[in-house]
Amino acid sequence: xxxxxxxxxxxxxxxxxxxxxxxxxxxxxxxxxxxxxxxxxxxxxxxxxxxxxxxxxxxxxxxxxxxxxxxxxxxxxxxxxxxxxxxxxxxxxxxxxxxxxxxxxxxxxxxxxxxxxxxxxxxxxxxxxxxxxxxxxxxxxxxxxxxxxxxxxxxxxxxxxxxxxxxxxxxxxxxxxxxxxxxxxxxxxxxxxxxxxxxxxxxxxxxxxxxxxxxxxxxxxxxxxxxxxxxxxxxxxxxxxxxxxxxxxxxxxxxxxxxxxxxxxxxxxxxxxxxxxxxxxxxxxxxxxxxxxxxxxxxxxxxxxxxxxxxxxxxxxxxxxxxxxxxxxxxxxxxxxxxxxxxxxxxxxxxxxxxxxxxxxxxxxxxxxxxxxxxxxxxxxxxxxxxxxxxxxxxxxxxxxxxxxxxxxxxxxxxxxxxxxxxxxxxxxxxxxxxxxxxxxxxxxxxxxxxxxxxxxxxxxxxxxxxxxxxxxxxxxxxxxxxxxxxxxxxxxxxxxxxxxxxxxxxxxxxxxxxxxxxxxxxxxxxxxxxxxxxxxxxxxxxxxxxxxxxxxxxxxxxxxxxxxxxxxxxxxxxxxxxxxxxxxxxxxxxxxxxxxxxxxxxxxxxxxxxxxxxxxxxxxxxxxxxxxxxxxxxxxxxxxxxxxxxxxxxxxxxxxxxxxxxxxxxxxxxxxxxxxxxxxxxxxxxxxxxxxxxxxxxxxxxxxxxxxxxxxxxxxxxxxxxxxxxxxxxxxxxxxxxxxxxxxxxxxxxxxxxxxxxxxxxxxxxxxxxxxx
Amino acid sequence: xxxxxxxxxxxxxxxxxxxxxxxxxxxxxxxxxxxxxxxxxxxxxxxxxxxxxxxxxxxxxxxxxxxxxxxxxxxxxx
Numbered sequence: 001x002x003x004x005x006x007x008x009x010x011x012x013x014x015x016x017x018x019x020x021x022x023x024x025x026x027x028x029x030x031x032x033x034x035x036x037x038x039x040x041x042x043x044x045x046x047x048x049x050x051x052x053x054x055x056x057x058x059x060x061x062x063x064x065x066x067x068x069x070x071x072x073x074x075x076x077x078x079x080x081x082x083x084x085x086x087x088x089x090x091x092x093x094x095x096x097x098x099x100x101x102x103x104x105x106x107x108x109x110x111x112x113x114x115x116x117x118x119x120x121x122x123x124x125x126x127x128x129x130x131x132x133x134x135x136x137x138x139x140x141x142x143x144x145x146x147x148x149x150x151x152x153x154x155x156x157x158x159x160x161x162x163x164x165x166x167x168x169x170x171x172x173x174x175x176x177x178x179x180x181x182x183x184x185x186x187x188x189x190x191x192x193x194x195x196x197x198x199x200x201x202x203x204x205x206x207x208x209x210x211x212x213x214x215x216x217x218x219x220x221x222x223x224x225x226x227x228x229x230x231x232x233x234x235x236x237x238x239x240x241x242x243x244x245x246x247x248x249x250x251x252x253x254x255x256x257x258x259x260x261x262x263x264x265x266x267x268x269x270x271x272x273x274x275x276x277x278x279x280x281x282x283x284x285x286x287x288x289x290x291x292x293x294x295x296x297x298x299x300x301x302x303x304x305x306x307x308x309x310x311x312x313x314x315x316x317x318x319x320x321x322x323x324x325x326x327x328x329x330x331x332x333x334x335x336x337x338x339x340x341x342x343x344x345x346x347x348x349x350x351x352x353x354x355x356x357x358x359x360x361x362x363x364x365x366x367x368x369x370x371x372x373x374x375x376x377x378x379x380x381x382x383x384x385x386x387x388x389x390x391x392x393x394x395x396x397x398x399x400x401x402x403x404x405x406x407x408x409x410x411x412x413x414x415x416x417x418x419x420x421x422x423x424x425x426x427x428x429x430x431x432x433x434x435x436x437x438x439x440x441x442x443x444x445x446x447x448x449x450x451x452x453x454x455x456x457x458x459x460x461x462x463x464x465x466x467x468x469x470x471x472x473x474x475x476x477x478x479x480x481x482x483x484x485x486x487x488x489x490x491x492x493x494x495x496x497x498x499x500x501x502x503x504x505x506x507x508x509x510x511x512x513x514x515x516x517x518x519x520x521x522x523x524x525x526x527x528x529x530x531x532x533x534x535x536x537x538x539x540x541x542x543x544x545x546x547x548x549x550x551x552x553x554x555x556x557x558x559x560x561x562x563x564x565x566x567x568x569x570x571x572x573x574x575x576x577x578x579x580x581x582x583x584x585x586x587x588x589x590x591x592x593x594x595x596x597x598x599x600x601x602x603x604x605x606x607x608x609x610x611x612x613x614x615x616x617x618x619x620x621x622x623x624x625x626x627x628x629x630x631x632x633x634x635x636x637x638x639x640x641x642x643x644x645x646x647x648x649x650x651x652x653x654x655x656x657x658x659x660x661x662x663x664x665x666x667x668x669x670x671x672x673x674x675x676x677x678x679x680x681x682x683x684x685x686x687x688x689x690x691x692x693x694x695x696x697x698x699x700x701x702x703x704x705x706x707x708x709x710x711x712x713x714x715x716x717x718x719x720x721x722x723x724x725x726x727x728x729x730x731x732x733x734x735x736x737x738x739x740x741x742x743x744x745x746x747x748x749x750x751x752x753x754x755x756x757x758x759x760x761x762x763x764x765x766x767x768x769x770x771x772x773x774x
Numbered sequence: 775x776x777x778x779x780x781x782x783x784x785x786x787x788x789x790x791x792x793x794x795x796x797x798x799x800x801x802x803x804x805x806x807x808x809x810x811x812x813x814x815x816x817x818x819x820x821x822x823x824x825x826x827x828x829x830x831x832x833x834x835x836x837x838x839x840x841x842x843x844x845x846x847x848x849x850x851x852x
Binding site for chain 2: 016017019021024028032033089093685
């Protein structure tokens with residue numbers, strides 16, 4: 001089908017207008033453009049194909065307009081309950097990167113220091129030969145794979161089967177370790193089951209949205225617009241609790257700022273107030289909660305080969321109450337810089353039995369050296385008040401990447417994970433071995449390298465072959481100042497699959513040209529447990545190949561062909577149907593592919609043809625079997641755990657030599673390391689480079705003006721970037737902030753590779769730096 | 775043939791003045807917000823040169839405080 005030029009131009013004008021209105025909606029609460037907003041975009045005569053957005057974990061439904069085999073337009077899918085036809089500025093423009101001039105269309109193999117264009121089959125031969133040779137010479141744990149929360153479900157599944165089932169090594173981890181690992185550890189320790197219990201429909205019911213260190217207006221703009229809509233329509237209130245004033249703060253009813261790392265203490269102070277004001281939902285707590293404490297003073301993982309295992313001990317409510325005595329509002333206010341009044345206000349929101357409250361968080365809580373603890377503390381607040389697993393009442397851990405849930409967490413592309421369960425559990429290994437048709441002994445029982453340690457092992461020379469996909473670690477890892485030279489060492493053969501050149505492809509021995517999102521079929525799983533499928537929409541250029549198919553081709557070349565009996569044309573469907581077997585049952589059943597092809601996704605557990613919107617609540621969740629109203633069936637006794645987790649300081653604090661906190665993050669225009677969005681002209685123009693944000697008082701004291709070049713230095717490295725004062729965001733005094741999307745200004749050369757000892761997720765939000773004019 | 779959208783922020787109490795000035799410019803469609811001090815502008819021009827000139831014209835309007843580009847598309851001429 002084709003559209004006339006005039007109708008197409010008219011369509012594009014409407015799309016441009018929609019993009020601007022969406023951008024405005026993220027800045028102004030409840031903004032109205034009257035009839036223009038309702039009119040939306042006409043269908044035109046393009047051939048529209050449905051799928052999920054390529055970018056964040058919200059998982060908006062998109063419709064891609066195809067004309068003569070090319071993607072020419074994108075609009076929000078009005079049938080998607082996630083976004084109801086809306087998209088953010090990245091979403092509208094996503095397909096514009098495909099035709100970038102420097103697209104990787106053919107394999108490149110480094111020969112005598114120069115990249116040589118190589119047929120894909122030849123390049124895959126080289127990869128397979130090198131991987132096999134490395135295993136023969138150095139053992140199977142000398143090879144590693146590093147994948148992504150942007151890999152599709154079939155890609156993650158094949159990667160896991162290849163590494164753990166075929167080769168027999170747990171050297172598989174993914175970049176979701178950098179964003180969601182603390183959320184996973186939080187869910188598992190508190191509930192024994194990963195991923196949120198609620199869904200996006202919670203937004204339509206909540207009276208309060210408390211955002212914990214979470215700039216949703218820029219990072220989850222479509223969900224933020226749903227909150228703003230409810231704020232405007234029903235008077236729902238947004239409370240922003242953060243270390244920096246952002247667009248989210250400005251659109252909130254109340255912005256409360258805290259000193260970095262003290263969210264732990266404020267969270268406990270909220271619990272103190274709940275307990276001491278009689279706001280505990282006693283019936284709920286007595287029926288459905290246990291109390292535990294774990295080890296403290298765990299360290300921060302700064303040394304290579306650091307190991308930690310928590311040792312939980314059961315306590316009772318009275319023990320917990322005594323522990324909270326250290327966290328009175330008055331005591332916590334002194335070091336958190338949050339007023340007593342604000343702490344009590346926050347507690348009163350949760351304490352009011354007549355108000356429904358959602359907590360929302362993402363990187364601020366997860367990228368934290370006590371990230372698991374912080375997740376636990378937020379759950380404590382909801383468990384103590386019984387505000388959980390009900391429409392509008394619940395803790396909602398937002399995910400960052402489009403399939404961090406679907407691929408990284410559900411398929412399990414972490415070193416310790418299997419598609420169901422963990423490698424440490426013999427029953428889980430037996431199930432995997434049965435479905436994969438491999439001897440159970442081949443799946444190792446011990447996890448090996450989490451992300452930070454994996455790249456430390458590359459630097460040490462312990463890993464001699466690494467293959468990365470849909471990920472750009474030399475921009476996104478903490479402390480890239482160590483890992484870039486590490487990856488360049490001759491001791492490790494580096495294979496990088498990607499769509500565009502990046503600083504990571506710069507160090508590769510072989511670069512494999514990957515298919516982009518709509519050039520292949522796939523499935524993603526979003527933040528609300530929604531699995532979404534899409535069919536291939538356009539042909540990719542040159543030799544571009546889906547990552548899953550490249551794994552399969554290499555596996556075949558290494559002699560594992562019988563384990564990967566899939567067809568090129570239909571491998572996505574065949575793999576998904578195999579994968580579904582892992583999750584059969586009421587607790588995690590996945591929707592059949594034919595259902596996902598018809599509708600804009602389905603939420604698991606998918607039971608008897610129906611999505612489960614609120615888990616653990618017997619009214620909605622068929623897996624509840626204890627005869628009570630709630631059943632936290634992830635734990636053997638059906639009870640969730642209230643954890644005693646203290647405040648402990650960050651590993652590196654500002655001092656006289658390095659007097660500022662450095663916080664890093666993202667901006668609305670760019671997706672992560674910018675390898676896609678910086679190739680979309682309108683987004684690149686909107687935010688052409690990174691910057692270092694100052695509080696105006698700090699800038700004045702240092703004589704720094706807007707745009708002046710500033711060198712920001714830590715004990716690990718430095719980076720030069722222009723100063724930004726009173727622009728996008730406003731850090732608190734004594735703090736600077738930099739987005740990490742810019743490969744020409746590598747702020748992660750400066751950050752610290754400290755991590756949460758339980759989740760192993762690094763903290764990108766806190767380290768000490770000094771600044772000087774250049 | 776560039777099509778672009780912008781958010782135009784007027785100075786305080788100058789929204790109507792800005793809307794009036796924009797309505798006189800050819801190739802410029804305006805969608806004012808009903809309840810906020812901002813307007814969406816969609817521009818359509820024949821080529822990049824014309825697009826740059828149009829942008830310069832808009833930026834000269836005295837009631838305009840800030841013009842922020844949101845979206846840009848280029849369509850084939852034929």
